Amino acid sequence: MQKFSSLSTGTKLLLVASAALFLNLSLTWQKVEVDFGPAGRAELLLDGWDAWGLLIGLVALGLLVLAVVIHLTDVELPEDVPWGTVSLALAGVILVATAIKNLTDAGSTIASYVGVALAALVVVGAYLNVRRARAERRSSTVSA
Secondary structure, eight states, X not given: OHHHHTSOHHHHHHHHHHHHHHHHTTSEEEEEEEEOGGGOEEEEEEESOSHHHHXXXXXXXXXXXXXXXXXXXXXXXXXXXXXXXXXHHHHHHHHHHHHXXXXXXXXXXXXXXXXXXXXXXXXXXXXXXXXXXXXXXHHHHHHO
16 A cells, blocks of 8 residues: 555556556446337446446556556566657547547446546646656756
C-alpha cells in the first residue's frame, strides 16, 4: 500500500480508472426492447462485452499491466521507448473505442456513460504522466 501511495496522481488515476473500466464492461450497457408480435415484448439486457467491448477490455487490461510493470515493479524496460507516450496512445484508443461503442449501441444505459467517463479519466491519468515526465526531463537538462 505504501508503494501505491507514493505513486504520482496520474499513475494512480490511470491504474484505478482502467481497472474500473474493465470491471464496468460487465455491467448492463444496453437495454434493447424486442418485439415478439402477438407473444409480447421483452427487454434484453446486454453487457459491454461485444466486439468493441472486447477491444476496450483488452487494451485497458494491457495498459493496466504496462502501468504496473513500469511503476510498481523493478523490471527494467528499454529506455529508448517512450513508455509514457505509448500509455497515452493506448489510453486514446480506449477513449475512442468507448465513445464509438456508446454512440453505435442502441439503448445505452448509465453504465455505458460511466464507461466513457472512466475512459476519459484513463486519458487524463496518462496525460498527467507524460507531462510529469517531460517536466522532469526539462529540469534534469537545465540542472546538468
